[in-house]
Amino acid sequence: MATPEKTEEPPKVTPLLELAKCSKATPSPNPDKCGPIITIVVGSAKKIREFHVYEGLLSHYSSYFKAALKGAWKEGALKTVELKDDNPEVFKAFFHWINTGKLYFAPNASGEIPLSEKLICEIYVFGDARGCPDLCNAAIDLLLQKMHEAWRTALAELPFVYENTLRGSALRKCLVDDFVDNFRFPNLTDVIQRDAELSRYPQEFLAEIVVAFMALGSTPIPSAAGWGNLPYSKNNWVTHIKPLICSRYHDHPAPPA
Template sequence: MAANSEMYPNVNLPGFRKRKRSDDEILSFGFETVISLHICPKDLPFIRAVQGITVGTTPDRKEFHIHRGLLRHFSDYFRTALDGQFKEALEGRFDLHEDSVDVFQAFHNLIYTNRLYDDTQTLPHRTIFEIIVFSDVRGIPALHNAAMNALIFKVAHEWKLANGKYLTWIYDNTATNSPLRKFWVDFYANTPMPRGSRIQDFLRNADVQRNSTFFTDLVIALKTKLDRHEPSSWVNEAEFASKIDNCKYHVHKTV
């Protein structure tokens, strides 16, 4: 039997009858386009409740409001906090003063629009790196994968490298098995280094001591390629875009 739209007015499930949304239902629109679950009526108050989250420090602090059901769906961190009845969940407010407003805005955008940013924006490398680190810390695989896709797209279209400063930041803020580390190691290992190229300039001027772990990883990757007699994979932007396997740098986990 088809579900009754009066019982579930803001959830979009198979068999639900559509109804026109008013202007004050904009927030609910994002909710119903994401969630597609069989929901027990007793769970609706929790799922449809809105959670307040304050991000950043003064003067750039910003308050976000996200449905608790979506937070639980996307994030291991928020699921644990909400299910475990942490103080923040009981008070109805989280204070993420160490996180960036721009980074959390990308998370909010992904939840409600399925995009990290709108067409008027171009995310800088550093912001994308921060989104990836945030997603790993907060257990948000979908955000990690979207940010990795954005990074790969940016590299393919701009052909800009992560310099020594960025690599230091990445290695200081990620785990040994980080897909973000792997991406840059693979990039340098698979891209030719002709005389005068930006890659050669970077390697010549790099601070080996500060980036020693990266260079260790790079040497291992290069030796592996030599042992397997593998040629350089990404000669230029076009080859990179056509050959790169985004899934190698994704977090494959049920959310």
């Protein structure tokens, strides 16, 4: 008798956290006015990649590219922009976003968001440096979806974020709020391990955490009810954070001139 073939069960994937589209996002440009193709050369040494993008798209979403592509600039005359110090994977996400409205093409083989927390934070920093607030907003949204999917805080990304953003950054605020809402700072009460644990966090972050906890006063932490029962805590956080994302973490640019 033939042995029936075993079928692999599909991986259990947390459904992507559904977020409302930002009502104040920059409207899409007129496709009839996208203009010529611009070559963007990203990276250096062995990590160089070329992208070919409509000038109108770059100028519409980014004040940096709008200025760089003016005729008086070398880049505008040559229709080529070099970004030697940037990560090609970051620009790839930007390229996907300006063409499709998404930072990636499709989920990975496990059905999950294919971008790491670090890369998403890099995308935010790129958008901040290139005058592209809508890209920063998209990165914030995706980071929240990623943290919800994995149900973990972006602990390893804190040094990068605090080294590459300014005080008051929406990305900093997003991470501080997430830590206050969901993280329980293990080992901080253990005198032996305290110094090693504290050294993992930027000092500015620790100060902002203290201020955030003081601001709570007697207000309950959103995810605290049901701590230890992850789905319940997770649902509490989602219910709390979803209506606040746009007002707390989005930069709403002025309409294009």
